[in-house]
Amino acid sequence: MHVKREATIYDIARELNLSASTVSRALKDNPVINKETRRKIQKCAERLGYRSNAFASSLRTRRTNTIGVIVPRLDSNFMSACLAGMEEVCSERGYNMIIGQSLESVEKEAQNAHIMFNKRVDGVIASLTVEDRNVSHFQCFSDKNVPVVFFDRVPQHTNNACFIIDNYEAAYRATQHLVEQGCQRIMHLTLQSPSNVYIDRIKGYQAAIQESGCCSGNVVYLDGLNLESGKAFVAQLLQMKDRPDGLFVANDLTAVGCILALRENNIRIPEDVALVGFNNDPISTIVSPELSSIAYPGREAGMLATKALIEHLSGENSMKYTSRVVLNSQLIVRASSSKIKH
Amino acid sequence: MHVKREATIYDIARELNLSASTVSRALKDNPVINKETRRKIQKCAERLGYRSNAFASSLRTRRTNTIGVIVPRLDSNFMSACLAGMEEVCSERGYNMIIGQSLESVEKEAQNAHIMFNKRVDGVIASLTVEDRNVSHFQCFSDKNVPVVFFDRVPQHTNNACFIIDNYEAAYRATQHLVEQGCQRIMHLTLQSPSNVYIDRIKGYQAAIQESGCCSGNVVYLDGLNLESGKAFVAQLLQMKDRPDGLFVANDLTAVGCILALRENNIRIPEDVALVGFNNDPISTIVSPELSSIAYPGREAGMLATKALIEHLSGENSMKYTSRVVLNSQLIVRASSSKIKH
DNA sequence: GTGAAAGCGCTAACAT
DNA sequence: ATGTTAGCGCTTTCAC
Numbered sequence: 122m123h124v125k126r127e128a129t130i131y132d133i134a135r136e137l138n139l140s141a142s143t144v145s146r147a148l149k150d151n152p153v154i155n156k157e158t159r160r161k162i163q164k165c166a167e168r169l170g171y172r173s174n175a176f177a178s179s180l181r182t183r184r185t186n187t188i189g190v191i192v193p194r195l196d197s198n199f200m201s202a203c204l205a206g207m208e209e210v211c212s213e214r215g216y217n218m219i220i221g222q223s224l225e226s227v228e229k230e231a232q233n234a235h236i237m238f239n240k241r242v243d244g245v246i247a248s249l250t251v252e253d254r255n256v257s258h259f260q261c262f263s264d265k266n267v268p269v270v271f272f273d274r275v276p277q278h279t280n281n282a283c284f285i286i287d288n289y290e291a292a293y294r295a296t297q298h299l300v301e302q303g304c305q306r307i308m309h310l311t312l313q314s315p316s317n318v319y320i321d322r323i324k325g326y327q328a329a330i331q332e333s334g335c336c337s338g339n340v341v342y343l344d345g346l347n348l349e350s351g352k353a354f355v356a357q358l359l360q361m362k363d364r365p366d367g368l369f370v371a372n373d374l375t376a377v378g379c380i381l382a383l384r385e386n387n388i389r390i391p392e393d394v395a396l397v398g399f400n401n402d403p404i405s406t407i408v409s410p411e412l413s414s415i416a417y418p419g420r421e422a423g424m425l426a427t428k429a430l431i432e433h434l435s436g437e438n439s440m441k442y443t444s445r446v447v448l449n450s451q452l453i454v455r456a457s458s459s460k461i462k463h
Numbered sequence: 464m465h466v467k468r469e470a471t472i473y474d475i476a477r478e479l480n481l482s483a484s485t486v487s488r489a490l491k492d493n494p495v496i497n498k499e500t501r502r503k504i505q506k507c508a509e510r511l512g513y514r515s516n517a518f519a520s521s522l523r524t525r526r527t528n529t530i531g532v533i534v535p536r537l538d539s540n541f542m543s544a545c546l547a548g549m550e551e552v553c554s555e556r557g558y559n560m561i562i563g564q565s566l567e568s569v570e571k572e573a574q575n576a577h578i579m580f581n582k583r584v585d586g587v588i589a590s591l592t593v594e595d596r597n598v599s600h601f602q603c604f605s606d607k608n609v610p611v612v613f614f615d616r617v618p619q620h621t622n623n624a625c626f627i628i629d630n631y632e633a634a635y636r637a638t639q640h641l642v643e644q645g646c647q648r649i650m651h652l653t654l655q656s657p658s659n660v661y662i663d664r665i666k667g668y669q670a671a672i673q674e675s676g677c678c679s680g681n682v683v684y685l686d687g688l689n690l691e692s693g694k695a696f697v698a699q700l701l702q703m704k705d706r707p708d709g710l711f712v713a714n715d716l717t718a719v720g721c722i723l724a725l726r727e728n729n730i731r732i733p734e735d736v737a738l739v740g741f742n743n744d745p746i747s748t749i750v751s752p753e754l755s756s757i758a759y760p761g762r763e764a765g766m767l768a769t770k771a772l773i774e775h776l777s778g779e780n781s782m783k784y785t786s787r788v789v790l791n792s793q794l795i796v797r798a799s800s801s802k803i804k805h
Numbered sequence: 806g807t808g809a810a811a812g813c814g815c816t817a818a819c820a821t
Numbered sequence: 822a823t824g825t826t827a828g829c830g831c832t833t834t835c836a837c
Contacts, residue, residue: 129814140824145816155822172581176518176527177814180829185518201538217582219561239514240559348749377749384751404749407690407719409726471830482808487832497806519830522813 128169136165148173179241187217188430189237191247193225193274198402199419200248203272206423207246214431216243225250231258238262244430249274251314268433272426274316284426284446286417288318291450292325295369295397295415298452300333302460304367304395310354310379311371313342319371322399326369339365346371351378359386366394367458373398377408380457384409395458410456417450470511478507490515521583529559530772531579533589535567535616540744541761542590545614548765549588556773558585567592573600580604586772591616593656610775614768616658626768626788628759630660633792634667637711637739637757640794642675644802646709646737652696652721653713655684661713664741668711681707688713693720701728708736709800715740719750722799726751737800752798759792 130144137144139162147154147162154162165171179185190207192200204220211218219240221233227250237245238261245262247269256276262269272284292309299307309326312319323340330338343350351370355378358364370376376398380390388394390410398405401416425446432438472486479486481504489496489504496504507513521527532549534542546562553560561582563575569592579587580603587604589611598618604611614626634651641649651668654661665682672680685692693712697720700706712718718740722732730736732752740747743758767788774780 127814131814141814142816142825143823145814146823149816153822158822174522174814175582176522177829178816180516180518180522180814180831181816183829195537196543217561240517381749381751403690404746407723407746407750409723409751469830473830483831484809484833485807487830488807491832495806500806516830519813520832522815522830523832525813 127174128166128171129174130171132169133162133165133171136169137161183241184243185217185241186215187219187240187242188244188246188427189233189240189242190218190220191223191230191233191237191245192220193223193248193250195220195222197400199273199400199417202419203248203423206420206425207427208423209420210424210427210431216431223250225252227253227255234258234261238267242267243434245269246272246426246430248272249276249316251312251316251319254315268430270426270430272422274318277315277317280444282426282429282444282446284422284429284448285317286422286448286450288321289325289328291399291415291417291452292322292369293329294325294452295399295413296326296329296338297333298413298454299367299369299395299397299458300329300336302367302391302395302458304365304460305335306337306339306363306365307367307369308339308341308365309369309371310341310343310351310375312346322371343375346375348374348378348381351375351380352382353378355379355382355386358383364394368394368396370396370398373400373402373405373412373414376412376414376457377404380408380410380412391456391458391460395460397452397458401453405453405455413455413458414453415450416453418448422448469516470508470513471516472513474511475504475507475513478511479503525583527559527583527585528557529561529582529584530586530588530769531575531582531584532560532562533565533572533575533579533587534562535565535590535592537562537564539742541615541742541759544761545590545765548762548767549769550765551762552766552769552773558773565592567594569595569597576600576603580607580609584609585776587611588614588768588772590614591618591658593654593658593661596657610772612768612772614764616660619657619659622786624768624771624786624788626764626771626790627659628764628790628792630663631667631670633741633757633759633794634664634711635671636667636794637741637755638668638671638680639675640755640796641709641711641737641739641800642671642678644709644733644737644800646707646802647677648679648681648705648707649709649711650681650683650707651711651713652683652685652693652717654688664713685717688717690716690720690723693717693722694724695720697721697724697728700725706736710736710738712738712740715742715744715747715754715756718754718756718799719746722750722752722754733798733800733802737802739794739800743795747795747797750799755797755800756795757792758795760790764790 130141133144134141144162147159208218223230230250244267259269270282275283275285330336343354376396383390383394398412398414401414405412405414472483475486476483486504489501550560565572565575572592586609601611612624617625617627672678685696718738725732725736740754740756743756747754747756
């Protein structure tokens with residue numbers, strides 16, 4: 122079977138007795154080209170089944186119209202929302218996205234960064250692993266003036282633009298809610314991590330505990346935030362002499378692990394222990410009782426970060442004045458923390 | 464801030480008093496080049512921070528070393544496993560992947576196909592939307608001799624290679640299991656879809672019902688496979704005079720919807736109604752009681768499909784003799800269908 | 806084993 | 822408003 126050669130701008134030019142430059146301009150909707158000529162060229166391109174050769178173009182312009190996205194994992198509700206938002210903005214502006222997962226490994230993150238560097242992405246959007254204190258693997262981008270923006274999990278000190286949620290506020294409100302429901306001993310289950318996400322949540326939690334005046338609190342560092350670590354914590358809880366009556370858990374999966382194990386041990390939720398999770402994952406409505414959680418606007422975060430990056434790339438905006446954008450989150454109260462019935 | 468120009472093979476050539484051709488060959492480990500020269504060139508490349516320009520290369524070779532993957536959605540356990548398998552094979556063989564989601568829309572699928580066509584992927588791996596009977600948007604690839612392989616949801620009639628799971632077998636076994644547990648009236652909740660996935664499951668289910676001799680059965684077509692459609696079905700179920708005592712549900716999320724609604728109506732699981740889902744999603748162990756389900760080897764499916772494609776691309780294998788590969792799945796029995804205690 | 810030269814398809818500076 | 826020209830960085834044929 123014979124494969125037809127691809128049509129090029131030269132084929133179009135020849136067909137219409139024009140130059141390749143004119144064709145090139147017309148196909149990019151350059152306004153200097155006569156409207157009629159433009160129409161004719163576009164018509165002809167279609168007829169010949171012309172498709173632009175992005176390699177030739179990238180070779181010439183040194184731009185790929187591609188942005189690299191590096192995230193810890195894809196399979197969370199929040200991340201899907203972020204990526205959807207990014208994709209929306211990208212496709213609207215004619216950009217492509219390539220996505221890499223670090224799976225919480227700094228090494229894989231660096232590897233992804235290198236791959237994207239070698240693919241010559243025009244810009245990068247990244248959310249760090251839980252243990253990132255070292256972001257030197259993003260240095261190569263700065264060296265070549267490739268802009269990088271961070272979101273959600275961001276470096277402690279950076280000149281790059283950051284798009285984050287109000288972790289402090291959210292944690293404060295979640296904890297305050299537990300206080301209002303009458304909890305007296307409220308623990309915060311989280312991760313020992315240098316990431317802003319966890320540090321800020323701890324601070325918000327502690328502030329709410331202190332302000333309450335009447336509550337005791339304790340931060341518990343788990344060795345992971347998953348079903349198993351939640352269940353394992355409950356095993357510990359059973360041994361405590363002064364059991365907590367409120368748990369603010371840094372993610373929903375862990376909170377669900379707690380719920381499953383608490384239920385298995387016939388501890389009533391929320392009467393004996395009330396829980397609030399974080400992320401508003403779909404599982405929060407599947408578990409019984411349904412889990413209260415913090416919802417935050419992933420789609421918007423993704424869109425904002427991407428817009429800032431693309432506007433910077435097209436020189437519309439230098440990203441100097443929007444170096445840190447904080448988005449609001451929302452506490453969703455469900456059965457797991459509703460001790461007071463209205 | 465000044466941006467250094469990228470090093471090219473010419474820079475290396477000049478540095479070592481060689482020609483660009485030699486450098487190009489050496490960097491591709493071409494054996495005709497003297498070992499010592501090769502070493503020197505690779506050393507120098509590293510020193511200069513050389514990175515190969517994929518655009519120039521693709522422009523020349525007309526190959527992108529990229530394969531396009533189109534799937535209905537990314538956010539399922541099965542799909543993540545498939546993609547992981549694909550990624551593994553790709554990176555091992557020096558290929559890149561670009562991923563597109565159709566979100567069950569034929570239109571978006573076609574759109575993705577076109578984008579990938581225009582990006583000139585070397586090959587395509589696709590799983591169709593639930594309503595695909597028309598795969599004409601993949602024709603463009605065949606026209607240019609770009610190989611396409613399908614997996615999971617595949618076209619009814621096609622010459623392309625297909626990698627699927629044993630939907631008939633799996634459904635047969637799931638239904639048989641419900642029969643063995645003593646169910647008498649077993650319904651199959653699924654989707655009205657031309658896709659092999661649903662059609663084969665229905666056939667397997669019906670075969671098991673017939674063979675049982677003693678069971679009555681009924682296929683129920685829902686208008687979606689999600690939490691809500693599962694709950695909505697239970698509302699209907701409550702009105703039935705002859706309620707089913709067994710449900711084989713075409714996916715886990717829907718089965719979980721059923722469980723939540725059944726529980727809310729104080730119908731005992733599995734005593735009054737036993738359930739088996741499909742996919743072995745993580746939620747099957749979060750819901751209470753835990754959901755029996757069918758697990759299938761996504762990673763292997765992804766790897767096999769990708770291997771076949773890449774071997775075809777490199778001419779090792781023409782894909783003519785492996786046009787249809789069927790992978791085995793496994794029934795995982797949990798509390799939702801365990802009426803008989805061992 | 807190595808080199809010279811042409812060309813992949815496009816864009817942009819410059820000219821008209 | 823359109824054309825001329827050169828060159829982006831690489832691969833590959835052909836020659837030595």
